[in-house]
Amino acid sequence: MELKLPSPCVVILVGPGASGKSTWAAEQFPPELVVSSDRLRALVGAGEDDIAASADAFALLHVVVRQRIGRGLTTVVDTLGLDKDRRLQWLGLARDAGMACVAVAFDTPAEECRRRNRERTAKRIPADALTSQLRSWSAVKKELPTEGYDDVLQPTAVRVVPSAFVESTAAQARQEEAPAGLRFGLQLSSYTHPGGRAGTAAWVREVAAKAEAAGFDAIYVMDHFRQIPQVGRAWEDFLESWTTLGYLAACTTRVRLGTLVSGITYRNVAHLGKIAATLDVLSGGRAVCGVGLAWFEAEHKAYGWPFPPVNERYALLEDALQLLPVLWGPGNKPFRGRVLDVPDTACYPRPLQEHLPVLVGGSGPRTLRLAARYADAVNVFGDVAAVRKAAGHLGNRSVELTHLSTTLIGKNPQDVDRLVQQLRPRNVNPARYAATVNAGTVDDQIGRFRELSEAGVAEVMISLPDLGTLDTVAEVISAFRV
Known part of the structure; x- marks a missing residue:
């Protein structure tokens, strides 16, 4: 069943690499609503794989998210989302703006994430880095329900609608x-x-x-x-x-x-x-x-x-x-x-x-x-x-x-x-x-x-x-x- 989210809202994607976050976001939202750390890495660095540009990309991501929320625009944050401090910063921005904020938890099995990663021809995650992300995810998925979001969702069909239609x-x-x-x-x-x-x-x-x-x-x-x-x-x-x-x-x-x-x-x-x-x-x-x-x-x-x-x-x-x-x-x-x-x-x-x-x-x-x-x-x-x-x-x-x-x-x-x-x-x-x-x-x-x-x-x-x-x-x- 399609889930309706109120417009505007903040959607924070959370999960390890290769768990399907970017694919799901592209299927559910117009591209102008999605703020992607990978795309910003390409903007400030040599490409989406330029790990050296990560710090600058995340700094820019926070600026973009803050500005969009300040303008009352629906914002889908497409990054690992494994850093609790960053998640809470985005949640705080949404609360200050009076906007709904949901987290979407991508609890994809570890072996499936590894299989997808192996089959990638680009943006392949080093095996040790993915293992570290999967280990972090085990703790993060227990924290999400306690952090104060309006809801913690599983990836499903969603549509952002005027608040009159949420129910x-x-x-x-x-x-x-x-x-x-x-x-x-x-x-x-x-x-x-x-x-x-x-x-x-x-x-x-x-x-x-x-x-x-x-x-x-x-x-x-x-x-x-x-x-x-x-x-x-x-x-x-x-x-x-x-x-x-x-x-x-x-x-x-x-x-x-x-x-x-x-x-x-x-x-x-x-x-x-x-x-x-x-x-x-x-x-x-x-x-x-x-x-x-x-x-x-x-x-x-x-x-x-x-x-x-x-x-x-x-x-x-x-x-x-x-x-x-x-x-x-x-x-x-x-x-x-x-x-x-x-x-x-x-x-x-x-x-x-x-x-x-x-x-x-x-x-x-x-x-x-x-x-x-x-x-x-x-x-x-x-x-x-x-x-x-x-x-x-x-x-x-x-x-x-x-x-x-x-x-x-x-x-x-x-x-x-x-x-x-x-x-x-x-x-x-x-x-x-x-x-x-x-x-x-x-x-x-x-x-x-x-x-x-x-x-x-x-x-x-x-x-x-x-x-x-x-x-x-x-x-x-x-x-x-x-």
């Missing part, structure tokens, strides 16, 4: 054995595409059709008026959210439609209620009204809107959560809240849904308390631990927990690597980009979403860095159709 293999197996249901929403966070402005309508229609065909339960759009810095540049094409949802209502037949989420400062709240009710009628009862505190101050300034202090925005959000159901209900009774005063709440036609769902975005305790009191769902970010923490704030309230993440899905590890290299900004380390976008295989993602489901999530919303992977996403969604 996903077992979770994926649980999903296969006892499937859990989970809803999936697609978040559209970018409208940049090859067709340019004139082709935008056709592009949105095509994406919506593919999303429905892939099995998505909902399509959500960000409610902003310019692209946010976490996704792109301010001048990139960006569509107004509720207008886009109206177009999507005509392009789709099944998926629910909503915002993730509408900033409470962007519109008169009664007007927002009217917009959502209209969308519900025109979509045949598929609207979701997402609301949140609003955070993008630069956007407010650009459009000439005030950006109230956080306490004032919380007061507005709490009033809005109480006003919206009143607007969507019968009659025209007035509403007076802490900051909102709506003399006549008539809103006809009323939504087709008897109860138009309200979703609140945000993970802070204050937001979670408001959601638990007034909303139907609350959307959070973060890993499984963060989700469990949010669920704890909600207590036993009936509010649903939903989760938003950027998600890059490949059919297999090679496909994931290809997508990461293709999509990452040139100045961003591939492993760091992979972690940022939760890059993983179909099985990785099934395991991750199963863990989120077990933590209490009822719906996952995913933003895809490459919408060309929608067909692959369908394989993940199908695993949760029970």
Whole structure:
């Protein structure tokens, strides 16, 4: 079974010569992750066999390992690893950087090491030197479990993955054995595409059709008026959210439609209620009204809107959560809240849904308390631990927990690597980009979403860095159709 190591991590290979360390490292890791004492001996000396250059090679190796760990890069240390002081130095560097560190113990039988060494045409180890290494190994393999590594492994198939996927293999197996249901929403966070402005309508229609065909339960759009810095540049094409949802209502037949989420400062709240009710009628009862505190101050300034202090925005959000159901209900009774005063709440036609769902975005305790009191769902970010923490704030309230993440899905590890290299900004380390976008295989993602489901999530919303992977996403969604 493939073992998953968290990215980034430090992997220290330990074993006598000819025990298979370099061969295993070359099979399991890209060459840029492996720091080899032999290759460094060739760099500072006459070649990999230049024993006289060993001291300089090890000094350089320590510098390279220290610099890589300092930059948060996965580092595989390919040397004998028999020197305890060096091992503990590397372990200490990993601990200082907050990185996982594992040792891989190559307990190859002595006779096998000698046989391999005899058959070498290059880099043959003197027989007495190999005997000394084998003698040292007998003591070292007993010391390794006591030195404080996260794990001491036998050489096996491994893959370095974003931390979200370290435990996903077992979770994926649980999903296969006892499937859990989970809803999936697609978040559209970018409208940049090859067709340019004139082709935008056709592009949105095509994406919506593919999303429905892939099995998505909902399509959500960000409610902003310019692209946010976490996704792109301010001048990139960006569509107004509720207008886009109206177009999507005509392009789709099944998926629910909503915002993730509408900033409470962007519109008169009664007007927002009217917009959502209209969308519900025109979509045949598929609207979701997402609301949140609003955070993008630069956007407010650009459009000439005030950006109230956080306490004032919380007061507005709490009033809005109480006003919206009143607007969507019968009659025209007035509403007076802490900051909102709506003399006549008539809103006809009323939504087709008897109860138009309200979703609140945000993970802070204050937001979670408001959601638990007034909303139907609350959307959070973060890993499984963060989700469990949010669920704890909600207590036993009936509010649903939903989760938003950027998600890059490949059919297999090679496909994931290809997508990461293709999509990452040139100045961003591939492993760091992979972690940022939760890059993983179909099985990785099934395991991750199963863990989120077990933590209490009822719906996952995913933003895809490459919408060309929608067909692959369908394989993940199908695993949760029970």
